[in-house]
């Protein structure tokens with residue numbers, strides 16, 4: 001399929017594809033088995049400019065946007081979704097700064113991430129607030145020129161590895177979601193701590209950790225956006241970053257198609273596939289069509305973000321939900337196509353299956369995306385009337 005990529009997009013896609021084959025593929029099994037954070041790979045990615053791919057040039061980036069992020073993420077996830085998650089989490093964590101930061105905050109906090117000097121993490125989820133993000137309990141209380149943070153976050157990607165954190169806190173409990181305020185916090189802040197790396201079924205090399213705040217004094221100047229507007233900061237950020245999760249899932253799906261085609265095309269299998277396996281042909285046709293539909297949706301939404309479209313919630317949620325659901329289905333169909341060989345660990349499909357399943361959960365479960373889509377559609381229909 002031709003997605004009419006620009007010469008720049010074709011270049012960055014080819015560069016990321018080559019990078020993934022050379023610098024990621026040889027380590028996939030090891031990283032998964034040892035659950036090791038891919039710090040060496042991320043360092044190489046930053047040298048290639050991939051960490052800066054979604055930042056404007058004035059903040060150390062290459063001037064690309066969400067489409068560039070998606071193209072790189074897709075190619076890396078095609079080989080290892082754990083590495084792509086560690087990479088794309090930097091976008092999730094810095095989009096709040098890009099969207100709501102002051103000029104000073106952007107210069108100070110985006111530049112080191114764009115250059116790969118520091119990684120970033122996005123801290124919203126808490127032990128009692130996942131889907132219900134408005135129910136967070138971490139507090140921030142003003143004390144002169146500082147806010148004092150107390151509480152904890154859990155399941156934070158790049159937690160502990162990141163030097164920069166965008167953290168969501170409650171500044172006015174009586175207002176619920178309208179009492180949330182976002183801050184930028186540095187790892188070295190006294191009172192900030194993190195727990196051990198979660199051991200996960202998939203994307204095992206990515207670091208997911210609990211964060212804790214005990215009387216953490218964060219300068220009031222690090223507030224992101226206005227006081228009590230943090231929920232809006234979080235939602236606008238997710239609208240911008242969800243196509244990136246779609247791209248991760250798309251990469252996994254494409255990786256699945258690659259493996260199936262390699263397998264079927266091998267000399268011993270091809271004849272059997274041509275002559276007697278019509279049902280299996282049907283599965284390959286269904287699988288590859290779903291993958292192209294994911295790509296069309298993810299790229300369309302990424303382009304809408306970069307074009308400055310404001311009403312992104314519905315399309316963004318659709319791209320995340322569709323592409324992640326497809327990745328799980330793709331991995332399952334591929335395992336059926338390969339039969340017993342699909343279940344072999346060294347075939348790599350079982351890892352893709354484990355990785356795909358997790359993409360349905362983070363940045364809002366797909367049940368939550370359905371709510372965003374349905375309510376968003378009704379709202380815009382009412383507006384048009």
Ligand SMILES: Cc1cc2nc3c(=O)[nH]c(=O)nc-3n(C[C@H](O)[C@H](O)[C@H](O)COP(=O)(O)OP(=O)(O)OC[C@H]3O[C@@H](n4cnc5c(N)ncnc54)[C@H](O)[C@@H]3O)c2cc1C
Nearest residue numbers: 122123124125130131132155156157361362363364365367
């Ligand atoms: C690998 C991984 C990485 C993550 N990284 C980050 C990160 O970097 N930063 C961060 O802040 N968070 C992160 N998270 C947390 C993630 O965003 C939450 O797990 C997710 O939002 C769901 O929250 P929960 O796990 O508390 O589930 P719950 O909210 O407890 O939901 C449990 C189940 O109920 C369903 N449900 C809940 N409410 C509704 C509803 N209103 N309608 C329909 N169904 C509903 C959910 O879909 C789910 O199936 C990560 C999670 C994982 C697994």
